[in-house]
Amino acid sequence: MSVKTNEDVDSKKQQILKAAQRCFSRYGFSKTTLDDIATGVGIKKASLYYYYENKEAIFRDVIDTETKGLISELRRSVAQASSSTEKLFSFAKTQLEYFRNYVNLHDLSVQVVLEFKPLINKLYKNLREQQIEILEEVIEGGIKDGEFNKCEALRAADSILTILEAMKFKEFQVTTVQYASDIDYSKVEEEVNYILNMLLEGMKR
Incomplete structure (x- = not known):
């Protein structure tokens, strides 16, 4: 043997x-x-x-493998934007689109998404750090160019990402639809942009 x-x-x-x-x-x-x-x-x-x-353990590794592509997508979208403000909006839009495409691809139910949220968050620890790094670079660039007021870039980046994640999962907590693909992501994007606008008003010079 x-x-x-x-x-x-x-x-x-x-x-x-x-x-x-x-x-x-x-x-x-x-x-x-x-x-x-x-x-x-x-x-x-x-x-x-x-x-x-079990199947959940396999799905965990599938999630881990697939979501690593998010970082390259975020860096690409941020690099294509001109101002730091546009970079932040591009970041938020790309992150939401990636998540929407992901749940649609696997036809995930809202219940499954909520059940896997703690697992996803755990797997995202490294990815979260990389996302914060991207946001921190954008904010530091905005401060250097005079677009943003001086602030703790790392702290601001962490706060922005936390809010984006909270807004994204809020709809999963209140929705009445069964499948994540049926969620109105345009509404989520609108709310994300509204909150991001408010945050940027406090950051801009």
């Missing part, structure tokens, strides 16, 4: 994640079964348990 090396395990996990991504995209999280994922990999369902304890 051959012994699985770390490389073997990592390789198989990547195959499982790719198969899971396809299944979640096709059937949605709730309707995807471990049998579906196992079939996609070409192994028996029982073999999945060597790598993952």
